[in-house]
Amino acid sequence: xxxxxxxxxxxxxxxxxxxxxxxxxxxxxxxxxxxxxxxxxxxxxxxxxxxxxxxxxxxxxxxxxxxxxxxxxxxxxxxxxxxxxxxxxxxxxxxxxxxxxxxxxxxxxxxxxxxxxxxxxxxxxxxxxxxxxxxxxxxxxxxxxxxxxxxxxxxxxxxxxxxx
Amino acid sequence: xxxxxxxxxxxxxxxxxxxxxxxxxxxxxxxxxxxxxxxxxxxxxxxxxxxxxxxxxxxxxxxxxxxxxxxxxxxxxxxxxxxxxxxxxxxxxxxxxxxxxxxxxxxxxxxxxxxxxxxxxxxxxxxxxxxxxxxxxxxxxxxxxxxxxxxxxxxxxxxxxxxxxxxxxxxxxxxxxxxxxxxxxxxxxxxxxxxxxxxxxxxxxxxxxxxxxxxxxxxxxxxxxxxxxxxxxxxxxxxxxxxxxxxxxxxxxxxxxxxxxxxxxxxxxxxxxxxxxxxxxxxxxxxxxxxxxxxxxxxxxxxxxxxxxxxxxxxxxxxxxxxxxxxxxx
Numbered sequence: 001x002x003x004x005x006x007x008x009x010x011x012x013x014x015x016x017x018x019x020x021x022x023x024x025x026x027x028x029x030x031x032x033x034x035x036x037x038x039x040x041x042x043x044x045x046x047x048x049x050x051x052x053x054x055x056x057x058x059x060x061x062x063x064x065x066x067x068x069x070x071x072x073x074x075x076x077x078x079x080x081x082x083x084x085x086x087x088x089x090x091x092x093x094x095x096x097x098x099x100x101x102x103x104x105x106x107x108x109x110x111x112x113x114x115x116x117x118x119x120x121x122x123x124x125x126x127x128x129x130x131x132x133x134x135x136x137x138x139x140x141x142x143x144x145x146x147x148x149x150x151x152x153x154x155x156x157x158x159x160x161x162x163x164x
Numbered sequence: 165x166x167x168x169x170x171x172x173x174x175x176x177x178x179x180x181x182x183x184x185x186x187x188x189x190x191x192x193x194x195x196x197x198x199x200x201x202x203x204x205x206x207x208x209x210x211x212x213x214x215x216x217x218x219x220x221x222x223x224x225x226x227x228x229x230x231x232x233x234x235x236x237x238x239x240x241x242x243x244x245x246x247x248x249x250x251x252x253x254x255x256x257x258x259x260x261x262x263x264x265x266x267x268x269x270x271x272x273x274x275x276x277x278x279x280x281x282x283x284x285x286x287x288x289x290x291x292x293x294x295x296x297x298x299x300x301x302x303x304x305x306x307x308x309x310x311x312x313x314x315x316x317x318x319x320x321x322x323x324x325x326x327x328x329x330x331x332x333x334x335x336x337x338x339x340x341x342x343x344x345x346x347x348x349x350x351x352x353x354x355x356x357x358x359x360x361x362x363x364x365x366x367x368x369x370x371x372x373x374x375x376x377x378x379x380x381x382x383x384x385x386x387x388x389x390x391x392x393x394x395x396x397x398x399x400x401x402x403x404x405x406x407x408x409x410x411x412x413x414x415x416x417x418x419x420x421x422x423x424x425x426x427x428x429x430x431x432x433x434x435x436x437x438x439x440x441x442x443x444x445x446x447x448x449x450x451x452x453x454x455x456x457x458x459x460x461x462x463x464x465x466x467x468x469x470x471x472x473x474x475x476x477x478x479x480x481x482x483x484x485x486x487x488x489x490x491x492x493x494x
Contacts, residue, residue, distance in 0.1 A: 033365035034304050037290055123292035146290020146369050148304070155295045156302045163297065 034148035041082075041150040044106055049084040051075050052096035052142075054110025058133040062090050070132045071109045071139070078107075078157050097121050100144055107154070108142040116140060123151050130162040175247060181472045187334040192240065194331070195233045198324045198347070202230055205316045212308045215291045217284050218360025218375035219309055221277050222353050225383055229320075229350075231269050232343035235262030239339070243440065253476065257398065259439030263339040264394035271387030277380035285373035291364050309361045317354040320347035333406050336473055337440050338397070341406045342390050349386075353379050402490060403437040411490075412437075414474060418446060418467050419492035425466075427451050427459050432489035435474075443476040447485050455481045 036042065053060050053067040053075075061069040066088050079086040089096070089105060097118050099105040112118070114127040123145050127138025141158075143151050180188060209223045242258035245251075293309075295302045325347030332341035356375040363371020393408050403412040415435045422431035430449040435442050444467060448455075464477045485491065 033362070034293065034306060035365065035367040037367040037369045123294070125294060126297075143292075144290075146292050146364075148293050148306075148364065151292060151294045152302075152304055159295075159297055159302045 032149070034152055036147040036149045038103065038144065038147060040106055040144060040147040041153055044082055044084050044150070046083045047085075048087045049075075049079040049082065049107060050087045050089065050105045051079070052089045052091060052099060052105045052108035052110075054093050054096055054108065054112075055090065056111030059111050059131070059139070060109055071141075074131065074158070074161060075107060075109050075141075077161065078154060081157055082153075093118070097142065100142060103144065106144065106150070111137075112140050112142060114138045114140055116142075118142060121145070123147060125151065125155050125158060128158055128162050175252070175476050184335055184472060187331050188240075191328065191331045191335060191337070191340055192237065194324050194327050195236055195343075198233050198319075198328075198343075199230060201319045201324065202226055202233075205319070208312055208316065212305060212312050214293050214305050214309065216293060216306075216309065216357070216361055216364060216372050217281055217289075217291060218357040218372050218379060219313075221281065221376040221379045221383075222313070222357040224273065224277060225353055225379060228270055228273055228383065229346060231266040232262075232339060232346070235266045236337075236339050236343065238262060239439075253438065253443065256438035256441055259337065259339055260394055260398045260437075263342065263390060263439070264398065266339070266342070267387050267390030267392075267394050269387070270383055271391055274380050274383030274385075274387050278377055278384060281373050281376035281380055285370060285377070289373070290369045291372045293361070293364055304365070306361045306365045310358050313354045313358050313361075317351050320350035325350070335440060336406050338393060338406055338408070338437075339439075342386075342393070346386050349382070352382060356382075397437050397439070400436040403435040403442050412442075414442065414471055415490045416492040417470060418444065418474070419490065421466060421470065422446060422448055422463060425459070425463060427455070428463075430485055430491075432485040432491040434486075434489050438476075440473070441475065442473050444474050444478070445489075446477065446479045447482045447489050448479060449483065449485060450481050453483070 053062060053072060055062045055067075056071075059069050059071045060067050061072070066072070066086070067090065076086055089099065091099075093110060093112075096105060096108045096110070100108055100122050108122065112124070114124075116124060118124070122142040124140040124142055127140050129136060129138045131139050141154065143154060206223065206226050209219070209226060213219045213223050236259075239258040239262035242255040245255050247254040293304070293306050296305050296308060298308075325344055328340055328344035329348065332338075332344055356378045360372040360375030363369070363375065396408075403415065404410060405412055412435065415433050418433050418435075419431050422428050427450055428448045429451045432447050434445040434447075446463070446467060448463070460479045460481065464479045467477045467479070468475050
């Protein structure tokens with residue numbers, strides 16, 4: 001009986017210690033949840049946002065010096081919220097996703113919808129139908145896999161701009 | 165003959181004494197409750213499962229955890245059938261078959277999930293979890309995952325797990341016991357998936373895969389234990405207690421009671437578990453090399469009255485006890 005109580009007490013102490021340790025570790029590292037394993041959000045903020053653009057008439061137009069259209073404008077505005085200067089790369093979907101995987105891009109925009117086949121190679125945002133020119137399609141943007149703070153920040157921005 | 169002995173046992177008996185009947189009814193209710201509860205859990209977790217391998221593994225485990233309940237309810241239909249010419253021992257083994265099916269399902273899918281998690285971990289897949297919009301607020305989906313996993317653990321660990329663990333020994337039902345045992349250990353799965361999700365949240369992406377491996381190894385272990393137990397019983401291992409930990413004490417008691425009969429020089433038994441009930445073959449060496457049929461009948465009735473589980477009894481007079489029969493010496 002005594003050992004049972006002692007065991008229980010030890011376990012409770014251990015749990016409390018673990019919780020305290022976790023809390024200390026978290027505050028010590030200044031970690032906020034979610035955070036990026038590769039630190040994308042931190043790197044981009046106040047720096048440059050490397051955006052890939054896959055041309056799609058009415059959403060991303062590439063006739064001008066930098067891409068225009070509703071999606072390109074959204075990406076520019078997002079960069080502005082992070083005090084980042086947008087750095088555009090124009091290419092095919094496969095090229096852009098490859099660059100995203102290699103860590104050469106932070107964000108890819110184009111006519112991607114919720115049904116995009118790139119789901120295994122890129123993190124995708126929720127679908128947004130409130131963007132002009134989508135014809136009811138739910139448009140997503142692509143980010144590097146697992147960069148959850150960056151993804152969450154982007155989704156928060158999109159919710160505010162074009163969310164329902 | 166049955167009219168002469170009102171308590172005379174039946175071969176392949178299918179009815180139960182009042183206490184067991186009550187326990188069985190209660191067990192059926194708990195199994196149905198569990199199926200409903202687990203179905204809701206599966207539906208709710210499906211909403212938040214996202215890209216976390218740990219969550220996915222926990223979700224599949226929830227689905228798998230339905231197999232023992234379904235196996236139990238299906239087996240019960242057969243177990244209740246009376247013995248016939250074609251099935252002279254009754255259909256009690258249906259419970260063992262159900263046990264085996266549940267065990268193999270856990271083993272195979274658990275192994276599959278473990279391999280999947282290891283591959284994901286080696287490939288360095290960074291799980292992506294974004295946000296959801298809830299009541300006009302954008303919140304990280306990971307928090308919802310954690311909340312769901314905390315809430316759904318209540319059922320197996322605090323409600324139906326302990327309830328079934330109380331009923332299993334009363335019914336001597338190993339499938340029910342295994343089911344209860346897994347339910348009570350379910351908190352480990354939930355804690356692991358929470359650790360995985362928080363790991364993702366903190367940027368430790370590998371914690372998710374590690375948690376998934378932990379969960380799937382738990383499934384494999386459950387599968388192995390159940391498969392082993394079911395196979396051993398189906399292969400007529402001597403009857404054990406409901407938790408497979410010890411030889412069942414009834415064998416020793418039967419031998420003891422037989423030896424106390426004046427006409428018995430020595431006795432030994434073979435007892436096998438048909439699933440919930442036993443089948444007993446009692447070997448007796450008669451003291452003077454002769455037996456009265458009435459004595460044999462009385463002995464088998466005496467055994468049947470020892471416990472509700474031992475109604476299928478044959479008493480066999482022999483000149484020498486078989487070496488492999490249980491002589492009650494531990």
